[in-house]
Amino acid sequence: MMRRMMLAAAMLLGLGMAADALAQARVVRWAASGDPNTLDPHSQNVGTVSMVLRQIYDPLIARNQRLGLEPGLALSWTQVEPNRWRFVLRQGVKFHEGEDFSAEDVVFSITRALAPTSNFGIFVDTIERAEAVDRFTVDIVTKTVDPILPNKLASIFMVSKGWSERHNATRPQNTRQREEMHTVRNTNGTGAFRMTAREPDVRTVLSRNPDWWGWREAGNVGNVTEIQFRPIASDATRVAALLSGEVDFVLDPPIQDLNRLRNAPNTRVVEGPEVRTLFIAMDTFRDELLYSDVRGRNPLRDLRVRQALYHAIDIAAIQRTIMRGQSVPTGTLFPEQVQGFVREEDVRLPFDAARARALLAEAGYPKGFEITLDCSNNRYVNDEQICQAIAAMWARVGVRTRLNSMPIAPFFAKIQRDDTSIFMLGWGVPTLDGLYSFQSLLATRNGAQGDGIWNHGRYSNPQMDALVQRMKTQQGAERQAAMREALRLYREDVPHIPLHHQVVPWAMRSNIQMPHMANNEPQFRWAVVN
């Protein structure tokens, strides 16, 4: 009898606790097409990785809902000397596994991001070293004057020195060699959520870190207690999961289903521009084009041919049919959220097939030529369909285009070997500063940190290189003038054919309120679930 009563009491207690937990649990089940291929904080500068890590780790300088800079783990930062920045750190912060956060963790994290296996070199390229001044003050010494260092540091996550040393992870994982180390599957950040379960390609569970400093900030009403992240590769399945209530938030709903999602009960679509621009880059370096029928010369070195390909593209048709209005056609390198944008330079060469044919004839290709367009098929919104449409548009002016579309892994490997004559790329600007684009995409590759590392058409113009050097060191109006000049040169030289800025819709159940982020990285710390 006694036993039975105790059992009943235990059950009641259990029930009560479960009901209590239900009342408080604010779980968001989040689906996206891809799963992070590592959890190492400095190993892959890829959106799929950082969108998850950003829930777990904090940078020194954070970004607010409009992507402006705001204090993260650093409370303030000043340029004490031209080459020396001083950061005053937040006190009383703890890592998820209990270590105290201090200056030596900052020095360690910066040094880790500088290691050869790091994929974040572009963000720390000007840094010579970091020094701990006292327990909560750090100096970062740069090789040259770097006016946009704070923008770059917003992409570098802070890790614990002690934890990394204990687990043999003092340098980033080498992803190219598929290296296996502790940081690939484990995390230890200071952020709003801590990882409690991780099954690669199946699910990742993050629980609220009640000790996170940001919960106490004024105006933060975020109440999410748990995030369950699940990759669902198939477009149709992802949408069906949201409609059936199996998931609450879909980062990348296919755009052909947006209308259906908007009209569905209990579902909301939030749209916003993304800081990512799609363009076609051309090989302007080789003397003979690869994968083409032109022998002995490279038609793409001729400005008229590049202009002809540009004139042949009917961007309005792509926007209307393939993107269903979810794109912002552009004639420039980056969107207006990026520092350095000049509206007058955002002008496209008009769609004009007759002009394209005339330019080709003038350049000596009245019958056109053959070319192979390399394209990813699972990275950008409808990337393969865009390439198919462009291939058809070029075919109509006589440039017979073969389409070679691949998943991102072989695609990136191929273009990074420069094994391409023309390819489509989508370029996001995490620093929100134009230098990042000019330096990576248009500077001549010279072996130095960051210069031309994504310039796989090997465009090279000494004028552009000089402008990039000016942007690196100058400030204020002079720097803006260099940007303006570089954008004008970009329009004149046509090293790329710009297509459009992406618009990224997020779909969620209507009981979730969260700000749309232009870097396409949801911040669940600001999400409110009713």
Added chain:
Amino acid sequence: MRAFFQSDLWWSFTRSPVTVASAIVAFICIAGAVLAPVLAPHNPFDLASLQLMDAFKPPVWGSEGDATYPLGTDDQGRDMLSAIMYGARVSLLVGFCAVIFSTTLGVALGLLAGYLGGKVDAVLMRIADIQLTFPSILVALLVDGVVRAALPRETHDQIALFVVIFAIGISNWPQFARTVRGSTLVERNKEYVQAARVIGLPSLKIMAQHVLPNVMSPVLVIATLNLGFAILAEATLSFLGVGVPPTQPSLGTLIRIGNDFLFSGEWWITIFPGVALIIMVLSVNLLGDWLRDALNPKLR
């Protein structure tokens, strides 16, 4: 020719309206596919003729339908009717070649096993038994996967059609082999075979010239029924994205592409290729059924 029209086969054919109807439908399908370059209103593979602004046009009876595109257009402005005709061409090509491949292989191995008997028979039939325990679509997937992993991408794309034909063909030979072996076992002990043996003809000659013609009628039935299966298998492989390359889309590829738009209301991109596939396979299978009944002495 006259003999054919007076045969039992022709008689039973004319007596069955369903068979006549399905023969006509099958003929239309095959003619439409073979003559696609002549009959199709557009050439879906001529990139220069595609108009992106015509993408997602509904069928002609829809509110925004366009008489130029009777069954509507897909996401790139390709005419669905033409795409289906060209796609059926690929499907039929793969189907016929795969059946010819598995028939040849199966009949040859079945004859050998049945006629020679002993160890050859035991080994061949055990292999067939083992393969019969796998679903044939799994065997086809396996073959395709191995070839895909073994060859570089460019080479694979060039020979993808042959790989699919081989994969489907190889997954189907045991049926033929078992049937032929059974009939051969019966024929082997008949007097005409023994007579041939007595006058000293070589075994191969006896098999090919004397036994083979007498075991062929069930093979014809299986081959016809298998054509439907092979077309479906190809569509399944292409739907899973491992079949023919997207540069020469078959019906299965068209269904897969259209599947992405099913939720968004552009149903015609996937439904019409699907209907075409059903009609084609159904008519071929009905013909096969009739052939089986007509050649079965017990049902006469």
